[in-house]
Amino acid sequence: MATKDLRDRSGDAPDIALETRALSVYYGESAAVNDISLTIPRNRVVAFIGPSGCGKSTFLRCFNRMNDLIPAARVEGEVLFRGTNLYAHDVDAVEVRRRIGMVFQKPNPFPKTIYENIAFGLRINGFQGKLDEQVEHSLRSAALWDEVKDRLQESALELSGGQQQRLCIARALAIEPEILLMDEPASALDPIATGKIEDLIRDLREDYTIVIVTHNMQQAARVSDYTAFLYLGELIEYGDTDRLFTNPREERTEQYITGRFG
């Protein structure tokens, strides 16, 4: 069976990066994500907010089929990327993850050198160009180059937490995905490192579509164009970030952003 070519742009809607249709995820019997339909516009930053356990991570992991790795997880509905349902039977999850990159909550560099951390994704993807140049380019894109250019052969585990997380971003960028998924990328970092990551997200918006999960509302307000508020697996409200934070339409959104629960 031929796998779907995800580079085929024929089904493209020009300004939509991703779209979910009636998407639900179950762990066993209970739904962690319940019937969510939304669109992610291209070259924008979309934030998912909501109290802990409301299904933000589970929802995000549908976009690159990371939930495939959890045997108990079952996905229903569709995720459309370039007109293709990522959950169609002829789509290869490995190929999906090459197009849609991910950065995790806790920095998780490989116990290899800084250089090899970046080169890893290039090597397994059969990168044809100049490895050194792409490594440098990726590290520059993640605003890390100046800090590590003299120590590329040192272990990535020697970097600070914030540097490790930017290395993980560089690693994801190296294989030139179109979309970057970030699951609370700054939650394990101090305020200064967090600020650097947020600056970086604003810069990356030029070239990528970014979906970021955060439980930090100020962060969502600072970095995102659109915000989705999830609660108990449901999409409660989704819209322009400034509007959602200043003038929420739903009562539960207002309660959440004014800190009355969660």
Place this chain on the structure above:
Amino acid sequence: MTPLDLGHRASRRWGERLIALLLFGCGIISVLTTVGIVVVLVTESAGFFREIPIAEFLTGTRWSPMYSEQHFGILPLLNGTLLIAAGSMLIALPVGLTSAIYLSEYASPKVRAAIKPILEILAGIPTVVYGYFALTFITPLLRTAFPGTGIFNAASGAIVVGIMIIPMIASLSEDALNAVPLSLREAAYGLGATQFEVSTRVVVPAALSGIVASFILAISRAIGETMAVTLAAGATPKMTLNFLESIQTMTAYIVQVSLGETPHGTLEYRTIFAVGLVLFFITLAMNLLGQQFTRRFREVYE
């Protein structure tokens, strides 16, 4: 208000002390036993080395303490031991590591739950059983495949020791692979790695020191193995690299002399302590090396 019952506390403290003392005693016993073994090895060997120069012992290529023309060069025994160790590792390393990768990365939890206990049972089978397995099954097969192979041959011994230590490598390496955090696997999957790439390029390298430690422990087990090798490989100290010939390992020699009628206190009898001392140093070195690797492996994830 009841007054504080200090006497009660004191007696409890005495109980604690007694237990601590008992445990300390048990610890001391095992330490003393080890010290005793080393002392016996060293003093008896000293008697041996008063008559045979160490240089001759360590570099001589003939070993025939029981013959009228006596030679005391340990190299043939070392040769036999290394032949068995190398041959068995040739089999056990790839099979053991592959099994470990399968169990840790590919097997469903059900399969893993079924196989892990089997590995432990295999590791617990008395080695003499493996010896007879070699003699009655592996050797005839070898003799059919390579006519002219002796009844006793190094290949049969190496193969059976290899089979014996597969469970050990598989089990210890699997522990090491399992200890690699899920987050590293997710990082690799997130970059579009296949399961095979995740296993071989991320998980195995991350667990490498633990895997190497399991190899080293297995080698020292292969070197120390006695019964199976004695039964399968025979008792012919020889400088050879031919696996189809009979050889003798250090441990097999020690058993041969211990069970034979060599009178205690003679030079011939003391040879086993000299050989034992060499064996002791080799396994000690292997275990220290293994621990070194294990320690490094722990440092990464704690």
